[in-house]
Amino acid sequence: MNTSDDVPIACSNCFSDRGLRLDAERIGREELSGACPNCGATGFKKLPAPGVGALAHRFFVWGSMQRMRYGAAPLIQFNKHQQTSIDVAPWLAADVKLIERLLGVGFFLYEPRLWMIGEVEPLKDLQRTTKRQAIVDRVLSEYPERMLSPDESFYRVRISPSTPSDPRQYDSPPPASAGRGRLDSVRTxxxxASPDLEVCVHECRVRAEDDVFVATLAATKPLRLLDVSILLKEEGVSEFESLDMAVYMLFLAGKHSYKITRAIAEAARDAGFDGLVYPSYFSLLRIGQMPFQTTYGISHRRIPQYQDYEEAKAIPNLVLFGRPVSSGAVSVSCINRLILSRVGYEFHFGPTGA
Structure with a gap:
């Protein structure tokens, strides 16, 4: 028996904007019989009310997401309590009116809560050299230790190593290349590496013409790692005071954050850890998720029923201090040439402005 949430109210043919139309094709359902109740067309993907809502969120909210130095926020939101007040391009105007009518909503410029764009006190302190160490000390004391056992395999990708079959080629980079990454320094x-091979390939910026090799590695003894990839469950603090939010934003930020992440790595090494587990910068692209999702302005990382799902969004990378292959702490069990046979892109659309 169909419920109101199952009954189509539109189809992909109803939309004029090419991006909305293509996204509606991806979201909509195949229904071979029956005309669209909105436009009367047949043979197009149908959308019930929840599908139109998902389409509107995907296009206008996620599609207007703007990244800041730390954090990100959408420029547009919609709900049933406001009338449309945004300017839209001529080719999008009819579609906005259609969604307004179908869902009874209005589109408006979103004023994000300031934590979404980096107004997080521990993150601000990490950016101040005089206050950084106190927060780094908190990271070392509040995030858990994780043991990397010898039965866990992980991968290291190299582009054009001079001697591909030599295990030493898959150790830490030589001194001339030190200090370029998110966590390494000239001193350390x-x-x-990563247990996720696709992330390794992406992070190495592999191109079609590259000669690529991958080593399968394993620890030869249990190694102590500081795990900053987890969702840190905190009590009695808001997003503005959250160490979890600060670290999450830090590892999703660009090169301007490297001095801070290197300070965390140096402190972990000095504290006797063998390395770090940290979230890949490409985690959200790997799984196709929107960053910094909220409900009524509250981060999903702060809502208990969403926390396991939020934590699963982080694809873990590993960094091991020193030269663990040369020292014998890590063994190379296998080396293969890696052949790129196919590359695909998944994408969706958004408005050109607000």
Whole structure:
């Protein structure tokens, strides 16, 4: 028996904007019989009310997401309590009116809560050299230790190593290349790796013409790692005071954050850890998720029923201090040439402005 949430109210043919139309094709359902109740067309993907809502969120909210130095926020939101007050391009105007009518909503410029754009006190302190160490000390004391056992395999990708079959080629980079990554420094060489091979390939910026090799690695003894990839469950603090939010934003930020992440790595090494587990910068692209999702302005990382799902969004990378292959802490069990056979892109659309 169909419920109102199952009954189509539109189809992909109803939309004029090419991006909305293509997104409606991806979201909509195949229904071979029956005309669209809105436009009367047949043979197009149908959308019930929840599908139109998902389409509007995907296009206008996620599609207007703007990244800041730390954090991100959408420029547009919609709900049933406001009338439309945004300017839209001529080719989008009819579609906005259609969605307004179908869902009874209005589109408006979103004023994000300031934590979404980096107004997080521990994050602000990390950016101040005089206050950084106190927050780094908190990271070392509040995030858990994780043991990397010898039965866990992980990968290291190299582009055009001079001797591909030599295990030493898959150790930490030579001194001339030190200090370029998110966590390594001239003083501390580090081996970057991941249990997720696709993330390794992406982070190495592999191109079609590259000669690529991958080593399968394993620890030869249990290694102590500081795990900053987890969702830190905090009590009695808001997003503005959250260490979890600060670290999450830090590892989603660009190169301007590297001095801070290197300070965390140096402190972990000085504290006797063998390395770090940290979230890949490409985690959200790997799983196709919107960053910094909220409900009524509250981060999903702060809502208990969403926390396991939020934590699963982080694809873990590993960094091991020193030269663990040369020292014998890590063994190379296998080396293969890696052949790129196919590359695909998944994408969706958004408005050109607000």
């Amino acid at each position: 060489p580090m081996l970057y």
